[in-house]
Amino acid sequence: METLRIGPAPLHPGAEQFMVPMRDGTRLATDVYLPPAPGRHPVVVSRMPYDKASAWMAVDRIAPRYLERGYVFVAQDVRGKFRSEGETMPFVHEVEDTYDTLDWVVGQPWSDGAVAMTGDSYHGYTQWAGVAGGHPALRAVAPRVTGTGISDMLLAGRVSCLYQAAYFAHMWVDRDVHYYETDWSVRPLREVFEPAFSAIGARSAAVDAMLAGWPPVNPFASRHPLTARPVPVLHRVGWFDNLIDLSMRDHSAQLAVPAWRDLAYLDADACDHHTYHLAQAPVAPADDHALDVTLLDRILPRYLGRTLDFFDVFVRGLRPVTSLSRATWFQGHDGERTAGEWPPRDAVELLLHPSGNTLASTPETGARVVRWTHDPADPVPSIVKDPWVFLHEYPDESSLHDRPDVVVFTGEPAGRPLDLTGPVNALVAVETDAPSMHLFVKLHDVAPDGSAHMISRGQALITGSAGVRVELGHTGYRLRPGHRLRLVLSCSDYPLFAPHPGTAEDPWSATATRPSVQTLRPAGTFLSLTVTP
Structure with a gap:
């Protein structure tokens, strides 16, 4: 079987990498982007398993949007991925590792002690891990296309989700990512990834845990984020995202907890997981930001949504809370709408x-x-x-x-x-x-x-x-x-x-x-x- 291994990309100019120690001595690769003005600033942290220096993550294009608003931007490879040390296993260490990362951030000379977190999918999950950890520096989070229940997606509706299993088999084998074609006709299905693991010379501990009865450890089973110190949350969702049900369950759950209710905000778009929009569907090559990285600049305002405005309110205090709508969404085939709650009161x-x-x-x-x-x-x-x-x-x-x-x-x-x-x-x-x-x-x-x-x-x-x-x-x-x-x-x-x-x-x-x-x-x-x- 042919497999393609992709390792870490070169570090971006303008970023300085630090190897940040966790409580057990494992060091996580962390890139810091500083705004031009000297001094101490609020910090936005994004912890991801997808290579913080890759073109796919486009941190070099996203970070300047935060820097120009006066934030330091910190991107980190999670434990066991790309430039970071440690075992390659999703979910298990994210609560402690996020806490330790925030603790390191607030001790730096460029930090004013206020931290926010941002990111999509798995690095949306690490934001919920940050909330669960309860670090006092965390002021706000903006998890996009994700959910606290993402570790259970292998059994979506208690039905085995093969494309999620494939995600673990490609992404969570070792530090790198591995691309290969999967022959889904193999029976029994539990052997479907064995040819790839043999060709790679390593196995995915996440897949083995899945076959033994997933998940091996659920960090939120004993300390769910909504039982921790309340933090303002901008739930960023896509109506056509395959994780929309997880995102909206979190939003609904937050509204049901009195201490959290007034800190729940919704920013929804008619898009999928990777920000392709209904207005462009199906996407022509000329509009495909996966084929031309410069097209990312065109979609970044939509991709970032109201995250920066949200942080300006809850992290920097530059505007009153009343300047934010509790629910903002794009009504497919119509346009943008706002309301004081979701669903709207007249629904x-x-x-x-x-x-x-x-x-x-x-x-x-x-x-x-x-x-x-x-x-x-x-x-x-x-x-x-x-x-x-x-x-x-x-x-x-x-x-x-x-x-x-x-x-x-x-x-x-x-x-x-x-x-x-x-x-x-x-x-x-x-x-x-x-x-x-x-x-x-x-x-x-x-x-x-x-x-x-x-x-x-x-x-x-x-x-x-x-x-x-x-x-x-x-x-x-x-x-x-x-x-x-x-x-x-x-x-x-x-x-x-x-x-x-x-x-x-x-x-x-x-x-x-x-x-x-x-x-x-x-x-x-x-x-x-x-x-x-």
Whole structure:
């Protein structure tokens, strides 16, 4: 097997690297960018596993935005990655390592003692680790496209997420990152990464821990961030991000804790994990910031969002708290909006019921049950190849909707704009003749030409015959006149998720499969939307 190893890039000019000692003696590589004005300044810290000097992280383009606002910017490779020392294992040490890093920062001659944290995905998780650690210097965080539950994403909805497993198998083998093609047809699935590990000459401790029963250590099990000292949080989310459900669970959880409620802010955009935007989808090569790093300068204002303004309020005290909206979001196909809370105060619940092959606001009495067969040997294919860049691809998924193992219910064309603004949930009354089943639920926008594009999604492992509630995340999306909503149900989405074998075996260990029959009762099934006038 051919593998490509990528090590650390050269350090950026203008940055000075320090090897910062942790409490156990392990040293973490830390780059410091200083503003031109001498003296002491507030500091913004970003701790990442993706190489702080790489073009992908673009720290050399991001840091100047903070420097010109009077902040020191500090970027660090987390333990076991790139230039940092220590074992290569995600999550386990982040609470202590973040605390020790902040402790080092406030002791430097360029620090005024106030610290904020920023970053995406895993380096959004390290911000929550900083909150959990409770360092007194931490004034505010702005976690983007992430969640405190990111360590559990391997079982998204209790369904094995293969692309997250691949992330650990490529990123968390050793200090470097390894690129290779994965043959998902290998059975049992637990052996799918073995050829790559043999070629690399090393194994991923994270993958081994996953196969033994993930996670080996959950730092937040005994000290969840929301039990620590309250800190202002700017939740930065993307409506088309594959981690949107994790992000919004954190936002909702913060609103439910009295001591934290007034410190919760939302900054949402109609983008995916890597900042590709709905207005550009699918992304043309001329607009692809992955192909031309100079295009990053064009998207940086959108990427940074309101982070700098947020820090100016809570870290530097330059403006009053009242200058910030509690919720700012981009309503897909419409524009930017603000409100004093999320969902907006005027939002209401709209229930749509399956009836025949349609969605309606009132249920049809005596609706027939719907049955379909899931065959693990012929699973419903994943239309999106890389969910981290969903809007880069933004495929028409209508080609799947005629399959006999895909169930669809479609509403009438909208006569006027319908604004979805808040959570989307489905209650599905379904049962199987297998020991259990996977259920994938998607909400699509069907255009007048018949093309169908996903708005939101969710998945669940179902046992028994009771109705199951599937969270499809939150959205800010305008259904335009002439377009229709479509509820799409299936039992597989492969190879993004492991196919259910139809037996009682673990999908990672199964070698034999059995087709299973699913029965849906429309009378007990409905789609719950949050809409605004």
